[in-house]
Amino acid sequence: MDEILKVTNGIKKFAGLVAVDDLSFTMKKRTIHSLIGPNGAGKTTTINLMTGVFPLTSGDVFFDGEKISGFPTYKISRKGMSRTFQNIKVFPSMTLLENVMVGGHETASMGIVRSLLDIRGANKEEKILKEKAEYILDYIGMYKLKDERMDNLPYGRQKMSELARALMTDPKLILLDEPAAGLNPSERSELVKIILKIFNDGRDFFLIEHNMDVIMKISNYITVLNFGRKIAEGTPLEIQNNDEVIKAYLGERFKKTEGAD
Ligand SMILES: Nc1ncnc2c1ncn2[C@@H]1O[C@H](COP(=O)(O)OP(=O)(O)O)[C@@H](O)[C@H]1O
Numbered sequence: 001m002d003e004i005l006k007v008t009n010g011i012k013k014f015a016g017l018v019a020v021d022d023l024s025f026t027m028k029k030r031t032i033h034s035l036i037g038p039n040g041a042g043k044t045t046t047i048n049l050m051t052g053v054f055p056l057t058s059g060d061v062f063f064d065g066e067k068i069s070g071f072p073t074y075k076i077s078r079k080g081m082s083r084t085f086q087n088i089k090v091f092p093s094m095t096l097l098e099n100v101m102v103g104g105h106e107t108a109s110m111g112i113v114r115s116l117l118d119i120r121g122a123n124k125e126e127k128i129l130k131e132k133a134e135y136i137l138d139y140i141g142m143y144k145l146k147d148e149r150m151d152n153l154p155y156g157r158q159k160m161s162e163l164a165r166a167l168m169t170d171p172k173l174i175l176l177d178e179p180a181a182g183l184n185p186s187e188r189s190e191l192v193k194i195i196l197k198i199f200n201d202g203r204d205f206f207l208i209e210h211n212m213d214v215i216m217k218i219s220n221y222i223t224v225l226n227f228g229r230k231i232a233e234g235t236p237l238e239i240q241n242n243d244e245v246i247k248a249y250l251g252e253r254f255k256k257t258e259g260a261d
């Protein structure tokens, strides 16, 4: 089984609007697979379908060989899929460390009622989450900022904290929805480095992004959506030279030949 993710004939309709239109694609294990296309093409909806945010109108999603369509988000998260959001979702008055720890509560073993009844057990679990969050912040080079209030951190750091939070569940696959949006060039190159580091440590990535430097640099494979439909798929070089993709999305300026820069 060399597939990590597969969508078969996925359709999502919102009150008559077909946001995702008979989409089928396969993502191989040990790849960074990107989904690109114009605004409104159905990219975020595709992630929402894969993570169980809403049900498919029809079609199926498979993760690591198992059919997961119909599963609730927490169950999909426990299977090893973790995501970040296009619009930043942080708790501004909490510290960076606390924000990252929130990512672990999703899969922590104790429920709220049990943790109220068993304070000592809850404290122990909290300590484990804290150590894990500190480890992850160190891993992505943000440990020194751990006690800063989130709203004191620059936007780029806040965005990076969401990647840290996504790591708290030990995912096999991380889905990032426009991680480079709003980042400056040096933050972007740091993001690329950190994604590659996490990838090289064994986790796969599914990436939605408009920044073509980022996409073409790190993707192994690209799927292109337009009006909810797949219009192309292939390697970065194939996609950059695909006439339909150039017409619908990229424009001529991205056309490249091998070796050129
Ligand atoms: N929850 C929703 N309810 C109704 N329409 C939605 C919803 N989410 C997305 N859409 C619509 O679906 C289409 C695809 O949106 P989206 O997946 O966000 O595109 P992208 O991420 O590619 O920009 C858009 O027309 C959008 O307005």
Ligand SMILES: [Mg+2]
Binding pocket: 043, 044, 045, 086
């Ligand atoms: Mg989107």
